[in-house]
Amino acid sequence: xxxxxxxxxxxxxxxxxxxxxxxxxxxxxxxxxxxxxxxxxxxxxxxxxxxxxxxxxxxxxxxxxxxxxxxxxxxxxxxxxxxxxxxxxxxxxxxxxxxxxxxxxxxxxxxxxxxxxxxxxxxxxxxxxxxxxxxxxxxxxxxxxxxxxxxxxxxxxxxxxxxxxxxxxxxxxxxxxxxxxxxxxxxxxxxxxxxxxxxxxxxxxxxxxxxxxxxxxxxxxxxxxxxxxxxxxxxxxxxxxxxxxxxxxxxxxxxxxxxxxxxxxxxxxxxxxxxxxxxxxxxxxxxxxxxxxxxxxxxxxxxxxxxxxxxxxxxxxxxxxxxxxxxxxxxxx
Amino acid sequence: xxxxxxxxxxxxxxxxxxxxxxxxxxxxxxxxxxxxxxxxxxxxxxxxxxxxxxxxxxxxxxxxxxxxxxxxxxxxxxxxxxxxxxxxxxxxxxxxxxxxxxxxxxxxxxxxxxxxxxxxxxxxxxxxxxxxxxxxxxxxxxxxxxxxxxxxxxxxxxxxxxxxxxxxxxxxxxxxxxxxxxxxxxxxxxxxxxxxxxxxxxxxxxxxxxxxxxxxxxxxxxxxxxxxxxxxxxxxxxxxxxxxxxxxxxxxxxxxxxxxxxxxxxxxxxxxxxxxxxxxxxxxxxxxxxxxxxxxxxxxxxxxxxxxxxxxxxxxxxxxxxxxxxxxxxx
Numbered sequence: 001x002x003x004x005x006x007x008x009x010x011x012x013x014x015x016x017x018x019x020x021x022x023x024x025x026x027x028x029x030x031x032x033x034x035x036x037x038x039x040x041x042x043x044x045x046x047x048x049x050x051x052x053x054x055x056x057x058x059x060x061x062x063x064x065x066x067x068x069x070x071x072x073x074x075x076x077x078x079x080x081x082x083x084x085x086x087x088x089x090x091x092x093x094x095x096x097x098x099x100x101x102x103x104x105x106x107x108x109x110x111x112x113x114x115x116x117x118x119x120x121x122x123x124x125x126x127x128x129x130x131x132x133x134x135x136x137x138x139x140x141x142x143x144x145x146x147x148x149x150x151x152x153x154x155x156x157x158x159x160x161x162x163x164x165x166x167x168x169x170x171x172x173x174x175x176x177x178x179x180x181x182x183x184x185x186x187x188x189x190x191x192x193x194x195x196x197x198x199x200x201x202x203x204x205x206x207x208x209x210x211x212x213x214x215x216x217x218x219x220x221x222x223x224x225x226x227x228x229x230x231x232x233x234x235x236x237x238x239x240x241x242x243x244x245x246x247x248x249x250x251x252x253x254x255x256x257x258x259x260x261x262x263x264x265x266x267x268x269x270x271x272x273x274x275x276x277x278x279x280x281x282x283x284x285x286x287x288x289x290x291x292x293x294x295x296x297x298x299x300x301x302x303x304x305x306x307x308x309x310x311x312x313x314x315x316x317x318x319x320x321x322x323x324x325x326x327x328x329x330x331x332x333x
Numbered sequence: 334x335x336x337x338x339x340x341x342x343x344x345x346x347x348x349x350x351x352x353x354x355x356x357x358x359x360x361x362x363x364x365x366x367x368x369x370x371x372x373x374x375x376x377x378x379x380x381x382x383x384x385x386x387x388x389x390x391x392x393x394x395x396x397x398x399x400x401x402x403x404x405x406x407x408x409x410x411x412x413x414x415x416x417x418x419x420x421x422x423x424x425x426x427x428x429x430x431x432x433x434x435x436x437x438x439x440x441x442x443x444x445x446x447x448x449x450x451x452x453x454x455x456x457x458x459x460x461x462x463x464x465x466x467x468x469x470x471x472x473x474x475x476x477x478x479x480x481x482x483x484x485x486x487x488x489x490x491x492x493x494x495x496x497x498x499x500x501x502x503x504x505x506x507x508x509x510x511x512x513x514x515x516x517x518x519x520x521x522x523x524x525x526x527x528x529x530x531x532x533x534x535x536x537x538x539x540x541x542x543x544x545x546x547x548x549x550x551x552x553x554x555x556x557x558x559x560x561x562x563x564x565x566x567x568x569x570x571x572x573x574x575x576x577x578x579x580x581x582x583x584x585x586x587x588x589x590x591x592x593x594x595x596x597x598x599x600x601x602x603x604x605x606x607x608x609x610x611x612x613x614x615x616x617x618x619x620x621x622x623x624x625x626x627x628x629x630x631x632x633x634x635x636x637x638x639x640x641x642x643x644x645x646x647x648x649x650x651x652x653x654x655x656x657x658x659x660x661x662x663x664x
Contacts, residue, residue: 169357176599177636180621181362181629187370257483265603268487269618284491288607296495303488310483 064322072319075312079132082309086129089122105297112297115290124302126278128309131260134194134273135313138259141198143205143252147244150209154217163210167203175200179262183271193272197259205251212247216240246324253317257310264306280306343652351641358637359414359630363407366626375624419634420627424619429631432616437635440612442524444601446532451539452590458540459547460582464574466552475548478541486600490534490607497530504530531604538600539593546589550582584654591650594643598636 095118103113111120153163170178178200186192216222216239225235266272267281275282280302287298374385374393385393401409413420419429462474497504505527554560555578563577602614609615613632620629 165353165357169354169361171595172354172637172640173358173633174595174598174602174636174640176602177617177633180602180617181365181633184621184624184629185365185369261483261485264485265487268485268603269606269621271618271621280485284485284488288491291491291495292499294499296499299488299491299495303485303491307480307484307488310485311480314479314483 068319068322071315072323075316075319078312079309079316082125082128082305083132086125086127086132089126104295105301111301112295114286114295114298120283120298120301123278123283124280124305127280127283127302128305130190130273130277130279131263131306131309134190134197134263135256135260137191137194138197138201138263139252139255141194142201142255142259143248145198145202146205146209146251147248149202150206150213153206153210154213160210163206167206170200170203175262176265179266180269180271183266188272188274190273190277193263193266196266197262200262201255201259205248205255208247208251209244212244213240216243246320250317250321250324253313253320256313256317260306260310260313347645347648351638351645354641355634355637359411359634360407362630362633363410364403366630367403369624369626419631422620422628423625424623424628425625429627432628433613433631433635436611436613436616439610440601440605440614443528443531443605443610443612444535444597446528447535447539447601448590448597450532450536452543452586454536455540455543455590456547456583456586459544459586460551460574460578462544462548463551463555464570466555471548474544478545481538481541482545484538485603486534486538487603487607489537490531490604493530493534494607527608527610531601531608531610534604534607535597535600539597542593542596543586543589547582547586550585551578554578554581584651588647588651591643591647595640598639 101113101115101117103109103117105112109119109121111124113119114123149163149166153160179196182196182199183193186195222235222239225239230238263272264279264281264284267279268285269281270285272281273279275286283302284299287295287302290298374390374397410420417430419433421427422429422432425432458474458478462471465471551574560573560577563573568576598614601612602617604610605612605614606618613635616628617632617636619625620632
């Protein structure tokens with residue numbers, strides 16, 4: 001008798017919060033917590049922990065680090081899927097087939113087809129893979145420039161003024177205008193666009209690296225290791241680099257979304273990738289001629305897909321920022 | 334006295350800085366242009382290149398001074414630049430200064446509207462989000478801002494074009510004035526109607542950064558002790574914000590908005606391209622596409638001055654409005 005009574009009371013504490021969770025608002029969440037506390041006093045450890053995790057999941061991951069891990073890994077999975085499918089698509093998947101021209105989205109062609117009968121879904125995927133590739137090249141290039149100049153500015157006094165001036169110089173012209181100029185100079189193409197983007201996207205990161213280095217140089221443990229007679233190189237590698245790596249990594253990742261967006265923009269303007277290459281910018285600029293004919297799917301889906309990829313990089317960068325604790329440093333923009 | 338001295342030094346420093354930046358930008362751009370694979374003579378003559386003989390070509394080269402060394406050319410160009418002569422555009426066959434002036438008026442109207450709208454709405458959104466922190470509304474606003482920050486501007490422009498231009502047919506699809514009308518027939522109403530979509534595009538995307546920034550600032554303010562005390566006295570809602578929050582967040586917001594001229598210009602380039610709006614951005618794209626070096630160089634300088642002005646206004650406002658900064662300047 002006693003046992004059953006206990007069990008039933010347990011069951012009520014078990015079921016009632018769960019029901020409340022479904023109609024949850026903040027006040028009800030508070031209720032769950034008290035329910036949890038009550039349950040914990042009565043039951044064994046395994047159940048406690050299980051309940052706690054259940055409670056956490058119901059609270060939509062209030063802990064920012066947990067949220068960062070989950071969203072970050074989701075973003076990684078999404079990016080890898082897009083990139084791999086884009087790369088591994090057979091060459092024939094975007095062939096023209098004049099029989100299926102101008103089809104609106106169906107199950108066979110989820111994003112519709114264009115005026116040459118090419119499947120827009122395949123074209124979009126390939127374009128996204130190109131975007132990611134350009135973004136990777138540009139972000140790494142930009143990161144490298146930022147690292148070198150940031151280090152230079154922080155170690156050599158005379159270089160500091162010059163480099164600060166160069167940074168201001170690059171920030172004084174709108175990104176897109178300098179991109180147009182650089183793309184014109186490099187003559188477009190994948191390498192040209194990547195170089196142009198790398199050359200315009202380093203200043204903010206360079207500033208961060210410089211600030212971090214200057215801060216590190218005045219740190220006490222650096223002074224102490226100087227006094228202990230350690231060589232400059234050893235200090236740089238052992239004591240400074242570990243602080244710089246997460247900053248740099250996050251900074252490079254946060255260049256990604258901008259790089260991809262600017263690649264698409266410059267290609268859209270006609271100065272970037274050549275029309276033979278699969279790219280979202282090309283798709284969208286071509287679609288402009290067909291929009292007045294009501295072919296909305298030519299622009300809608302590719303742009304949305306690009307938005308999702310860019311957002312994924314943004315989420316990934318910010319998750320890593322949370323996880324590595326570099327969030328207090330200045331924002332990379 | 335010290336105050337005036339401080340201002341004089343401040344302005345002098347700024348002018349010096351502008352000059353040094355402009356010299357840097359022009360020299361750097363000029364050097365970059367030397368590496369361009371586009372042949373200036375081919376770009377100038379265009380399709381008639383086959384009909385130009387080698388002698389004619391060498392004549393043009395001599396007239397343009399292409400046989401001189403790059404340094405000499407840079408000096409010649411620099412001298413002309415100081416005298417206010419930006420050269421002649423190859424594609425429009427007009428002095429670059431005239432083109433920039435005409436297009437600047439179009440662009441400024443567009444950018445000013447977008448700038449004001451995005452500033453006001455962005456600020457309001459940021460305030461609402463911070464006052465209702467962690468509510469559904471706040472999450473919605475944040476989501477909107479983060480999403481917009483990673484949205485291609487030209488895609489938004491295309492969507493607006495499709496919805497309002499093609500489906501609903503309410504607004505014109507492009508251009509700055511109605512097609513097939515002479516300049517004196519165009520009314521201000523026509524111009525305004527043609528400006529709605531590009532301006533809307535720019536304001537929709539411009540909202541994100543200022544809203545997020547204002548939200549962050551106001552959140553910090555709301556966590557302070559004096560707000561706690563004000564709440565304890567029973568102030569809440571809009572009154573609390575008006576009395577204790579507004580002053581703290583409006584200045585950073587204005588500064589940020591002035592400092593965002595660079596992004597505004599970049600957005601205008603894209604929006605103008607989509608809507609074929611005859612502004613500076615479209616001219617930039619045309620100059621880049623068709624290899625019009627004088628126009629491109631002129632536009633680069635123009636945009637640099639534009640961005641610099643924005644930053645300087647932000648700086649001056651900060652100094653004028655914020656008493657702490659004012660004191661620092663005086664001493």
